[in-house]
Amino acid sequence: MANTENANKTEFPKKNPLSMQIDLAKFAPATDEEKAQQEVMSESTTFFKDGMRKLLKNPLAVGSIIVLILVIAAAVAGPMIVPYGYEEMISVNGRRDKTAKNLGPFEWSKNEQRAIDSGEKLFPHILGTDEQCRDYFVRILYGTRVSLFIGFFAAILVLVIGLIYGSISGYAGGKVDMVMMRIVDVIYSLPDMLMVILLSVVLKEVLTPVIEGTFLARLGSNMISLFIVFGLLYWVGMARLVRGQILSIKENEYILAARSIGAKPGRIIKKHILPNCLSVIIISTALQVPSAIFTESFLSFAGLGVQAPMPSLGSLANAARGGMMSYPHKLVFPAIVICLIVLAFNLLGDGLRDAFDPKLRR
């Protein structure tokens, strides 16, 4: 009876069955409830709930969301609080104040100082004024508005065009798909920045006479040409992405239909495939916004962006270059705001990707 193999197995002692002090009642069969208690299943959540939970646990993502909300709030509400218009030249007592040129932060012009001394209350120029006697802080707020506006709408434009094109190409398949993708290849290989600059120059000349008098003139031909260029060139990445997702749905659809005897494929698509697709598309769109803002500020910086007097962060920074030596703050502030917005969106995009990208899930 001696064990020659493993030393840790017990030979049940023949002499004393009760020496192990086992309560014989324990040998009664266990009930189902008792067994169920053993099983601790992790709570099931839907894909989105799970993803949102992960996202909100990420301090950088949460921080970015907060920053963005603050920036948007400032851009929307700020101009309502600050009583100056973005193209309004400072005037005191109804008269244009030429001494209000290039004031530093929180400075007053001579005329304004006199007005304050005589009892008037004036809203401070938080960032001073520019060389056209306009309040700089308000201009930056407006510039932020413009940049954000362009960023969002460009991203949506790209999303819509890319989604439609990619879906058609993906669903149609075959020759149609091939031709459409060839076009995408060619557009994709065009050097985008050069084309953007070129087309901006051209469209500016062409469009200005066309839109004069309409409300579009307020936006400026540059902004319009910017959107046109985005609509022409920047959607290709999204189109490819969408097409890829559609193709993988097509592939899975039939397999799933075959496997799920009885369960409707439509339900499976909705519950499993769509979350995967949507998340990828949302992440891509979120990352498109900073890219658009970057392109816009680049163009504005190069003098091809939004039309004066409407400010954009890029054009403000560009205009500040000339006076860099004497008024560095005029360059620094728009620059910082650009970086902040781009950074916040990048971090948010990264956070979204970490939370929602199915490929990264362990």
Place this chain on the structure above:
Amino acid sequence: MAKYIVKRVLLAIVTVLIVCAITFFSMNAIPGGPFEGEKALSPDVKATLMERYNLDKPVGEQFVLYIGNLLHGDFGVSLKTGRDIGTTIFESFKISAKLGGMAALVALIAGLILGSTAALMRNKWPDRVIVFFSTLAAAVPSFVLASLLLLVFCIQLQWIPVWSTQNQNYILPIIALSFYPMAYITRLTKTSMLDALGQDYVRTARAKGVPQIFVIFKHALRNALIPVITYVGPMLASILTGSLVVENIFTIGGLGAKFITGITTRDYPMIMGTTIFLATLMVIMNLLSDIVYKLVDPRITFE
């Protein structure tokens, strides 16, 4: 493999032609032509100039003539300076190439080192610091950085003199241009290193008894480099784009500056010449990048 190269080359040629066409026809679409808005020219002088520049012929024919000239290396003559555009382009390109090349090298080397370090010391302080800085750096557009650098180091602190052809101090423009690509390469290297280190073949290498340092630098790195190498093409294109404005900011007389100047002075032949040259350059770089990718990854070479 050969089939793939041929396909890619054809695509590149088509792209360049399209760029030429877009550039040419859009320049011509601008109302007024190149000689309006100048001081008033007498009709005779105008006619001579038009003939001289082939502007009296139909647009389609002008295009063909233009392409023909291009293939001979004749980019035409600048409307403003009267100098041969081809020469101007090549001269100024030398400076841009030097700047861009150095920026690319800095970005590549620094990015690889930082990225690998971050991957190997994951979740320890070097990783966190590197990730922090590369995320920040990726959010700063090159022109913003260039302006700030100029402001701080040239003007306020006066540590570095302003650029001139005599005094070619490249350090600031290189920093400005390489910042974003370096940040990108750092993140890319880190991700692909971590990815490679998690692969089964790394486990096999360890199981064979390969010392840890070789597991990392021989087995993992070789695979991790592949995505980085394929980024070199787009990186060069992005540096080129960035140089357009950075050169302007630092008053460096490179190709990018000439392009921007051409735009602001409405020097159409110059705009066309520089656009086509830059575009062709970018297309070639992407082409090379695609080809190198296929060469470097043996899985694909033999398809």
Place this chain on the structure above:
Amino acid sequence: MSTNTSEYLLEVKDLHTSFFTDSGEVKAVNGVSFTLKPGEIMGIVGESGSGKSVTAYSIMRILADTGRITGGQVLYRGEDLATYDNKKMAGFRGKCCSIIFQDPMTSLNPVFTVGSQIMEAIRLHTNKSKAEVKARAIEMLELVGVNEPAKRINQYPHELSGGMRQRVMIAMALACEPDILIADEPTTALDVTIQAQILELMQDLQKRLGMAIIMVTHDLGVIADMCDKIVVMYGGSICERGTADDIFYDARHEYTKGLLRSIPNVNNSKERLIPISGTPINLLNMPKGCAFCSRCDKAMKICLEQKPQEVSISETHQAACWMNIKKMMEEQAGGANA
């Protein structure tokens, strides 16, 4: 009952391995013990998550970063592997003990030729010259049945078929003539016909080279023919161990019985497949009783509260199940009364 420990090639004593993840501690191996003699072929059977692969990786110390051995010992020829420093451990791997993995496509480095990967193994553990190393690599490829070995040496993994890649893995593993070969699900990723070839190859090589083999698999069929002894694992512990006859004809643990019942019988097409009810155990939250009890038809109250110890049914056959203990107690009581 002292055993001569140096008689064993490998001794695993009460091994505990856990993975420390964001979600908590995953207890993958919970008190596994076994021995291996030179030339012995042992099978470890269990479903996914049973801890069988982790046991193998713990022996070779190639666990992922989050994994750690939290208890027990692994002795190679009487020496505790925990005392080996990195250099000595690297010398152990590949030379004393080798492992082949489930998926040869991902387990071979795609950017190096198969030849260079085999030669790397040889170079690491021997002092041969370049020419000798190459010759040995070709010799190994021939041994494992790869045709045109001189040509294959310069090919990349993706250029070979699945079966050939696995042969290359085997060649690489055996190139330095290890005492122990661990095969982690070597045939799971292969076609059925290739499976048979690879298994035949392994048996053949074992006869020729005489190394001990630990075959880790979920497939009972693979084990039946080859193994001298079999160990059945569930939830990180050993349920039952014995010879093939013991396990197949006299299974004493409900899990083993369940496994055997769920194998489809080709001959009897009318027989209903009886799966094991319930879902695999959650290793993050281990019950304090028997790991299998929530899925066991015959579970008793004591099963929920205490882990059963292994009990001998014969010299070769042990099982860790309260049913057996109950039966023995009843026999004794019956015997006492008689």
